[in-house]
Every structure is written in structure tokens, then in C-alpha cells.
Amino acid sequence: MVGTGEPVMGSRRLAGLLASPEGPGPAYRHWAEAIGALILDGRVGLHVRLPAERELAAALGTSRTTVTAVYDLLRANGFARSRRGAGTWTALPEGRAPRAVRRLLGSDEAAIDLARAAPGIPEDVLAEALALAGPRLAEHARTPGYHPFGLPELRALVAERFTARGLATTPEQVLITSGAQHALTLVLGLLAGPGDRVMVENPSYPNALEAIRRARLRTVSVPVTDEGWDVEIVESTLRQVVPQLAYLIPDFHNPTGCLMPPEERARVLAAAARSGTWLVVDETMAELALDVAAPPPMASMAGAGQVVTIGSMSKTHWGGLRVGWVRASARLVRELAAQRVAVDMGGSVLDQLVALALLERSGGSLAERLSVLRERRAVLMAALGEQVPGWTWRVPPGGLSLWVDVGAPVASVLAERALGRGVRIESGGCFGTDPGVFEQRLRVPFSLPGEVLREAVQRLAGVLDGGAVVSAADRRVHWIA
């Protein structure tokens, strides 16, 4: 029943997410398919009560019969279930996985995976870290092994690394988490409540957007273009909306690769301080500095007030470790630790010992890794320039991918067809706060070996040759699907 606090999707909100029906086929089918897609990509949650038919009909400007047909089709396809006279709830059809999960899974086929911008870890580096971690684990095995703040020795090393980068930090200001994603979820849970406004970049990292949606926060977005941030818009948004929290990736922003210049950081910090907004700075990509020096932590700048910094081993070492951290005031870290106990009690001791060993020797291996990435980026750019000369991008000073403009809003169709030719790739739409934007973009990672990247680009070019309407001069795609 309404009023019990169960999640409900308002009719105007749902209608706002649905485009008007276009193309062939009846409207009810179009809307049912669109709602199914929204459920799979997480924009409409699971077990959420859908609006009453009459209300949705009014919001969509259609008849109640049409909405009845929409709900019937959703039920038939497994996207909804109803209790007679009680309402209709969203559901996940048998055998389907939400998009957020599918994005992380590899494909069964021998497809080249350009969907994940995450490096593997060289075998020798891992073997060395395991050799160091083994004896230390034996010592830990004599203790109960619960460390809600993280392993003391890892906290100390992470604190030291912040201090060395110019942000004086004590171990008490560090919480070790199960990756940056866990860090963000904990911070959102502590500092914001359902309905609060959160300022995000658009585009942004899809799983962060997903975490924000799941926390039932309301996003307000500010654009990040190839030229970076428009600080005036950031300032005016902070001033006018007064969001509770802002989530930013100022260091080699995912997906654009942009780096926020120091003077813009200072203005953002000042504006956030004026509006009393918590700034959550995601430094996951910060060490992937390819053409510039790695930036100092944003929280080290004068005037940094309520800044929470999150970081991770995933991009510099390996995502499979599931080790990340939060750097904040000691008090906030204690509060977050209480929050994390309710979630997972503490992280894996073995993973943290491996992370410790990797960080102890990371100077050398990071330099090697960055030089490999530089080479791969060059290979990717050369292959794209050769095979799809109509595509454009701005060379990112760091990070793991190119944010490619394919010249027409066809990225989803392209990604779908690329799969048929053995390439998994994300269309830009996944990175947007709203459906339909960034359809002209593909995020193309350069984390795979050069020869694999060359092959992938060749296959992508093959997609264009196999059906797209391509203008003779520049091979720009204008797809008639």
C-alpha cells in the first residue's frame, strides 16, 4: 500500500524518462520496451511500484487503455508483476542481468573487450607481492582478522603516500575499503539521505551514477566537455542548488580524460565551501598521468573545507584486489567505519597484504605501466586515424581511454553491431546522467596490448563498412538502421 515507505515511481518522473514514441509499431510496445530498458540499466529500480495506470496515462498524454497494454506487455516480458487491486511493481525477467552487472562481466565469445577500461596485473609483479604477503598473512592468522578501519600497516602507508603528495595525513584519517566504489557508497550513506541533491559531472563514471541513484539521491549535473569543466556553471549550480554533496573526478576524468587546472580547483573548492557542500573527490585515476606530472590531491589546496578523497588500487595495480580508501577527517573516518561494519565488518586481510606489498614497490612498476599505456594510446590513435579518419578525439593527458566523437548519434547501434564482429564496447550513453545524451561518443580504452587494439579498430571499421551510410569523403557514419 502507498504510505508504507516502499519505493514508488511517480508518474511524472517515469513519463519524463520516456521519449515520445517514434518509428513503426504501436505506442504501447515502444513504451513497454523503453521501461524494460530503463529497468535493465538501473534508471528505474527493481521492486519499485509503478504509477497507477490512470496517472501514467495523464502524464504521458495517452489513454488508460494504452497504459494497460504497456503494463500487460511488461508483465508478459517479466519486467513487472502485479497483485490484483494492489498495484504493479518492477521486476527482473528470468535469465536477465541488470546492465551494471553485465558491464563488469566478460563476454562468453572471443570478443575483444573494450567495454572495461581496467588493466590486468603482470604475473611477475603479482608473484612478488604474494611472496611478501604470505609470511605476513601467517602472522595475522593468529589474530581474529577483523579490521573495520583497514589493516593498520596499510592505513599507515596510504597516509604516508598522501603526505608525500602534499596532503599531511595521519593513519587515523584513512579508512581502507573494498575499492573506491565501496568508499563512495559508504560516503553517500553517511553524508546524504534520500531526496538530497548531489552535483555530478555529465558524463561521469557509470557505477558512481548508479550508486547515487540507488541511494535515492537526486542528481544535478554539470557538463564536462572536451575542453573540461565550465567552472562558472559549477559555481552557479553550487550557489543556486546548494547540493548536499558533489562527486567529482578532477584527475583524468572518466570518461573524458580531462584534468582540472589548479585555478579551477580553487574556484570549485571556494564555491563548495560557500554552499556548505561536501566535495567527494574521486582520485581513482590520479596516478595515471601520461603527459603531465601527477596532480597533488585537491584536498591539499588552500581553502579545502569539507573534502572527502577516495582512491583505489584498481587502475594503477589491479581491480581484482578490491582495495581502495577514503581520506577524510579522523572523526569522519570513525563514523564511516561504523557504517562499514554494518556492511562487511572489514576487508580481506590477504587482499590488503597484497596491496601493501604492491604499494611498497609501486614506484618502479607504475613508471613501467605508464610507459606501456603511452605506447598503447599511441597505437590506438594511429589505428583510429588510419581506419576511421572521420572520428575525432582530444588527446587526454592521462587516464585509460579516449572519448571519441563518431560524428553522428549512432554509438548504441554501433556498439551493438560491434559485438556481432567480436568487439565489446560501451556507447557514450552509459556515461550520461540522462538517456540519449552522448550517443555520438564511444569510450575507447587503450589498456589492451597494441596488436589487440589494432585488431579491435579494424573490426570497428568493418562495422562501418558493413551497413552504415558513410559519406565518401570522411567515412562519417550516418546510420539508417
Ligand SMILES: Cc1ncc(COP(=O)(O)O)c(C=O)c1O
Ligand atoms: C572514476 C572511477 N571511480 C571508481 C572506480 C571503481 O574503482 P574500484 O574498482 O576501486 O571500486 C572506477 C573504476 O572504473 C573509476 O573509473
